Amino acid sequence: MLMPVEDAQRQILSHVKAHGRVEQRPLTEAQDCLLAQTAEAADDIPPFSNTSMDGYAVRAQDVRGAGQEPVVLDVLGTVRAGHPSEETLKAGECFKIMTGAPVPAGADAVVPVEWTEALDSAHVRILRAVEPGAHLRFQGEDMRKGRAVLQAGTLLTPPMLGVLATLGLSRVKVAAPPRVAILSTGDELRDPDMPLEPGTIRNSNSYALFGAIRAAGGQPVLYPTAPDEPEAIRALFTKAAGECDLVVSSGGVSVGDYDFVKPVIESLGKLSLWRVNLKPGKPLAFGQVLGVPILGLPGNPVSALVTFELFVRPAIRTMLGDSRWQRPKLRLALASDFTEVTDRRQYVRCRLILDQGHLKLWPHTNQGSAVQTSWQDVDALMIIPENTGPYRAGDEVDALVLSTTHIHSQSS
Numbered sequence: 001m002l003m004p005v006e007d008a009q010r011q012i013l014s015h016v017k018a019h020g021r022v023e024q025r026p027l028t029e030a031q032d033c034l035l036a037q038t039a040e041a042a043d044d045i046p047p048f049s050n051t052s053m054d055g056y057a058v059r060a061q062d063v064r065g066a067g068q069e070p071v072v073l074d075v076l077g078t079v080r081a082g083h084p085s086e087e088t089l090k091a092g093e094c095f096k097i098m099t100g101a102p103v104p105a106g107a108d109a110v111v112p113v114e115w116t117e118a119l120d121s122a123h124v125r126i127l128r129a130v131e132p133g134a135h136l137r138f139q140g141e142d143m144r145k146g147r148a149v150l151q152a153g154t155l156l157t158p159p160m161l162g163v164l165a166t167l168g169l170s171r172v173k174v175a176a177p178p179r180v181a182i183l184s185t186g187d188e189l190r191d192p193d194m195p196l197e198p199g200t201i202r203n204s205n206s207y208a209l210f211g212a213i214r215a216a217g218g219q220p221v222l223y224p225t226a227p228d229e230p231e232a233i234r235a236l237f238t239k240a241a242g243e244c245d246l247v248v249s250s251g252g253v254s255v256g257d258y259d260f261v262k263p264v265i266e267s268l269g270k271l272s273l274w275r276v277n278l279k280p281g282k283p284l285a286f287g288q289v290l291g292v293p294i295l296g297l298p299g300n301p302v303s304a305l306v307t308f309e310l311f312v313r314p315a316i317r318t319m320l321g322d323s324r325w326q327r328p329k330l331r332l333a334l335a336s337d338f339t340e341v342t343d344r345r346q347y348v349r350c351r352l353i354l355d356q357g358h359l360k361l362w363p364h365t366n367q368g369s370a371v372q373t374s375w376q377d378v379d380a381l382m383i384i385p386e387n388t389g390p391y392r393a394g395d396e397v398d399a400l401v402l403s404t405t406h407i408h409s410q411s412s
């Protein structure tokens with residue numbers, strides 16, 4: 001019996017800890033980081049009551065009857081954003097006021113300019129009544145002085161960067177990205193700018209993993225490709241484990257005569273897991289070298305990225321201190337047939353398409369573990385339990401949603 005994916009995830013994460021390192025970053029470098037401090041409001045936000053509309057600051061009681069009988073008010077002047085007025089409104093008076101400007105003393109409402117007629121520079125006719133508080137944004141209604149606005153662990157999305165700026169913080173403490181080593185193994189691998197001799201292929205995994213590590217919140221560290229020789233692999237694993245928080249290799253973990261990753265992990269440390277019930281990606285290996293967790297991903301480019309998604313990304317999130325690494329699992333209808341039945345659980349690259357407002361799964365037709373184009377426009381991995389199927393268009397299945405990036409490009 002092969003180990004179920006969830007058991008393998010649990011076992012791997014039981015050996016991975018939040019590293020707890022923090023670093024200071026300017027807001028311009030903090031996007032997608034996890035905040036590692038509380039962010040308190042040193043002042044009320046907004047810091048002063050102000051108007052949400054261009055119009056006239058009035059005393060609501062002066063314009064109570066304006067709906068039936070327009071009211072004419074004296075205009076004392078104009079209050080602009082950034083320029084508070086010193087004067088206090090008295091009965092029958094108003095100020096012209098611009099969005100964001102402080103509400104002058106005595107005023108308790110704003111009449112939008114669309115509900116008025118300027119008679120001359122000193123008089124305005126008000127055509128509608130307003131309630132006290134109308135079109136005002138009150139001091140402290142968004143954030144209260146002295147309160148914690150954001151907690152440690154908050155994911156810094158663009159709006160949260162705006163919140164931090166509003167709080168007057170130009171630099172914040174964030175969880176430092178774990179350093180993640182990338183080691184690709186294989187005699188046949190050549191880097192993208194090297195010529196291809198007969199029998200060689202490009203090393204694509206190192207670059208795909210580089211992007212995947214960064215997207216997961218890690219700091220990728222690229223090592224040279226190792227040939228299929230135990231000594232070379234041992235030397236690189238030792239160096240990487242000494243320099244990084246997590247080591248991710250690709251290739252050389254299967255049952256071939258030149259697959260040396262497993263014996264090397266065993267000789268340097270401990271191999272705690274090998275082979276998981278999934279397709280693609282069965283020969284995944286996990287262990288420790290010099291106390292550093294190491295994930296040996298299969299070499300096939302699709303298998304490497306599927307196992308990255310299922311095992312490496314959760315490890316990186318856990319190291320960052322983020323326990324919310326699970327992707328949302330949605331039950332969605334298939335947009336086309338999926339007929340392959342196997343004795344392993346399948347993770348199938350799918351596009352999410354919009355069919356009259358309903359999300360549906362469109363599985364790529366060639367799901368071969370070396371077919372890199374099967375990732376194109378993929379937003380979801382559909383989960384097909386072992387020994388089930390064939391599935392037909394309209395059948396509902398579980399899917400892990402990785403993103404929604406590509407939905408727009410195929411909307412109906």
Ligand code: AMP
Binds near residue numbers: 189298
């Ligand atoms: P392996 O797991 O070493 O048996 O490799 C399985 C398949 O993946 C073989 O066809 C390898 O040539 C290919 N492969 C291994 N590593 C890489 C890599 N870094 N980039 C692209 N293909 C690879």
Ligand code: MG
Binds near residue numbers: 228251
């Ligand atoms: Mg190999």
